[in-house]
Amino acid sequence: MTSIADPDYWSLLGLDPGSDGDSLKSAFRREARRWHPDLNGNDRQAEERFKLVNEAYAVLSDHDRRVAWERRRNGRSFSQDPFASGFPDFEEYLSVVLGIGDPPEPDRAESTHNEDQDEPERRPTPSPQPPSPVRSQDNLETTVVLTPDQALRGTAVNLELADGTVIEVDTPPFAGDGWRLRLEGVAPGGRDHFLQLQVVTDEGLRIDGLRVLYRLELFPPDAALGCAVDVPTLSGSVTLQVPPGSSSGRLLRLRERGLSWNDRQGDQLVEVVIVIPAHLNDDEQALYQRLQELSLDQGRI
Structure with missing residues (x-):
């Protein structure tokens, strides 16, 4: 069985599902800067990731597209929409689905007879109940640890x-x-099962x-003044010169590493x-x- 990766836009931007608009914009700016082709030597992989980042923001920032x-x-699917055949009366919806309020009294036909005239009591026909809400069950997820070579070439995983x-x-x-790889409908009850790929070396290198x-x-002093620091790579440690004035988020490239x-x-x-x-x-x-x-005096804060 072969699975096709279905992008998880929240994870792609490094956000928790349902994050607010400000967090979404901030994450988009960060990831777009990280993967912009001009900053990555026109690397094809960077171009594809940059496209996914833009796609993720376009979907998550648009309510209708995000819901879909x-x-x-x-x-x-849309055929499972409980309101596919129409929406119930709002008061009935509140009463039956949310369990609040009293069910509305059914409409009674206006009578044209004399109030003093005796007639058999009529029982109104009850209104049909709205459909019960569809409750989606939680999907399942398994973490799969891969080596850099397995992630690069692809591998078979038994689940x-x-x-x-x-x-x-x-x-x-x-x-x-x-x-995240999506296995559609393989879990009990027709649920999806996701594989969360973990490709991190013991030195903290993410693939x-x-x-x-x-x-x-x-x-802060090392970032402000610059420093030389040993950095792990897949082929051994190298010395990296950090330029002065480096802020958080700055990306430094080690070519062909x-x-x-x-x-x-x-x-x-x-x-x-x-x-x-933590302690000064x-x-x-x-x-x-x-x-x-000094920062206050110079207007930096």
Whole structure:
């Protein structure tokens, strides 16, 4: 059985499902900058990732498109829409579906007879109940750990389902850490089963196609003044010169330190991440306070 990767737009942007608009815009700017072809030597893999990032933002920022995408990922088709045949009366909907309020009294036909005249009591015909809401069950997910070579070339993964059934799934070539593969309708009840790919080395190198990603944590003085630091690569440690004035999110390239495929050679991107020590001694705190004062005087804050 072969699975086709169905992009998880939230994961693609590094967001939790349902994140707000500001977070969405911020993540889009960050990922678009990271994967822009001009910043990646016109790498084909970067171009494809850049297209996916733009596609993710276009879908998640548009309410109707996001709803349609989420419905498709949850395995729901429009024919399963409980309101496909029309919407029930709003009061009935609140009463039956949400369980609040009293059911509305059915309409009574106006009588033209004399109020003093005796007539047999008529019982109104009850209105039909609206359809019960469709409750989607949670999808299942399994984490699959791959080596860089398995992610690059693709590999067969055996997955055992809850009922004991074992299926074989072929991961696509040029896969990357954080990718999700959708196995549609294989779980009990017709649910989907997702494979979350994990491709990270012991040194913290994340694999994505031919590219290698690494987060370099620096203290503020090192990022501000620049420094030389040893960085792991797939072929051993190298010394990287961090330029002065490097802010969090800055990407530094180690050319041809990624994976190779035929005549193509990927790069390694090193992302600068500034970290603040959890505990400052008195001298360090005094220096940061002085730096804050200087920044205020120069209008930087």
